[in-house]
Amino acid sequence: MRPSSSSPHKSGMFSMPLYLLLILLLAGCAQEGPGESAPESPATVEVKRTNVVVETVTTRDLRELLTLPGSLEAWEDLLLAAEIDGPVRWRGPQEGERVQVGEPLLRIDSDSRQAALDRARSEAELRTVSRDRLRRLRDEKLISPQEYDNAAAAQDAAAAELRQAQVALEKSTLYAPINGVLDKWLVDRGEYVTAGMAVAELVQVDRLKVLLEVPEKDVGFLTLGEKVSLTPAQVNQTGGEEFSGEVIHLAYKADPLTRTYTAKVEVANGGGRLRPGMIVRVSALRRELPGAIAIPLHAVVDQEGRKLVYVAEDGTARQRDVRLGSVIDGRVVVEAGLSPGEALLVKGQHLVNDGSPIVIVEP
Numbered sequence: 001m002r003p004s005s006s007s008p009h010k011s012g013m014f015s016m017p018l019y020l021l022l023i024l025l026l027a028g029c030a031q032e033g034p035g036e037s038a039p040e041s042p043a044t045v046e047v048k049r050t051n052v053v054v055e056t057v058t059t060r061d062l063r064e065l066l067t068l069p070g071s072l073e074a075w076e077d078l079l080l081a082a083e084i085d086g087p088v089r090w091r092g093p094q095e096g097e098r099v100q101v102g103e104p105l106l107r108i109d110s111d112s113r114q115a116a117l118d119r120a121r122s123e124a125e126l127r128t129v130s131r132d133r134l135r136r137l138r139d140e141k142l143i144s145p146q147e148y149d150n151a152a153a154a155q156d157a158a159a160a161e162l163r164q165a166q167v168a169l170e171k172s173t174l175y176a177p178i179n180g181v182l183d184k185w186l187v188d189r190g191e192y193v194t195a196g197m198a199v200a201e202l203v204q205v206d207r208l209k210v211l212l213e214v215p216e217k218d219v220g221f222l223t224l225g226e227k228v229s230l231t232p233a234q235v236n237q238t239g240g241e242e243f244s245g246e247v248i249h250l251a252y253k254a255d256p257l258t259r260t261y262t263a264k265v266e267v268a269n270g271g272g273r274l275r276p277g278m279i280v281r282v283s284a285l286r287r288e289l290p291g292a293i294a295i296p297l298h299a300v301v302d303q304e305g306r307k308l309v310y311v312a313e314d315g316t317a318r319q320r321d322v323r324l325g326s327v328i329d330g331r332v333v334v335e336a337g338l339s340p341g342e343a344l345l346v347k348g349q350h351l352v353n354d355g356s357p358i359v360i361v362e363p
Contacts, residue, residue: 052348127155319354
């Protein structure tokens with residue numbers, strides 16, 4: 001039987017299309033690549049926004065203060081000296097005690113001075129009696145005028161000796177010339193001192209003074225009689241009691257080295273809570289700023305010499321150039337560039353640019 005010739009022909013016709021189809025399918029898979037997907041639609045892309053904190057810009061009345069450092073000094077700081085020579089026989093108050101004007105502090109050889117005074121007084125009394133007796137004899141023409149003149153001269157000399165002895169006795173006792181505190185003794189009891197030798201230190205503390213060095217740019221803000229406040233420096237503490245003072249002197253001439261003007265402030269210290277040597281801060285009113293805009297200092301962005309801030313507008317950050325003034329209590333006065341009611345960026349402002357999308361997370 002003859003084999004059919006149509007079987008091989010039919011097999012070739014069906015196998016060729018299947019092969020081509022397989023090649024096309026593999027080529028399509030190779031073009032797409034593993035893990036790739038079709039690009040997203042522009043409507044599905046999410047815009048990245050920066051989280052910020054804002055503060056509403058407001059106006060307020062401000063007082064700008066001039067604050068200068070200084071140290072308290074005693075109103076009078078006296079170094080008392082002996083006026084006569086001799087040993088110290090007595091010392092009165094103890095160091096640190098308050099004394100009143102006229103109170104005796106120390107006596108120098110007062111016993112011998114008293115004895116000298118007694119002798120001088122007796123001699124003066126004797127010379128006075130002798131002069132008076134000779135005056136009567138002269139009047140009766142019983143003695144010559146020369147004898148009376150000699151007696152009168154002797155009485156005058158005795159009177160001078162008496163006055164000198166009285167002064168020496170007075171100087172043997174050292175009296176307090178002011179109300180104050182006996183700060184320190186410089187001699188001991190029994191020690192021999194000479195005239196002019198320092199024996200004690202006395203300070204007046206019921207009122208004190210502060211000497212301030214005022215810069216040239218600030219001297220125009222101080223006036224004589226102006227009331228100021230003083231706050232003692234606190235060590236490891238916050239705050240501090242405030243005291244009042246008054247400007248009683250302001251130099252007209254600047255120091256040639258420091259170019260500052262010396263101001264003297266008087267401070268009442270009746271309670272004795274202040275002490276000479278304490279460091280204080282003196283504050284005086286420089287000027288008042290009614291209706292001023294003041295913002296946190298950290299809200300300002302310094303960009304190549306420009307002072308910038310950012311405000312929130314419709315979900316975006318908007319840049320503002322500002323002109324700044326004084327810094328008062330950690331806030332800087334804005335003289336131009338901001339308006340009341342605007343939402344100022346106080347956190348996140350360094351992460352945005354003009355027009356950057358933002359999200360307010362804390363008003």
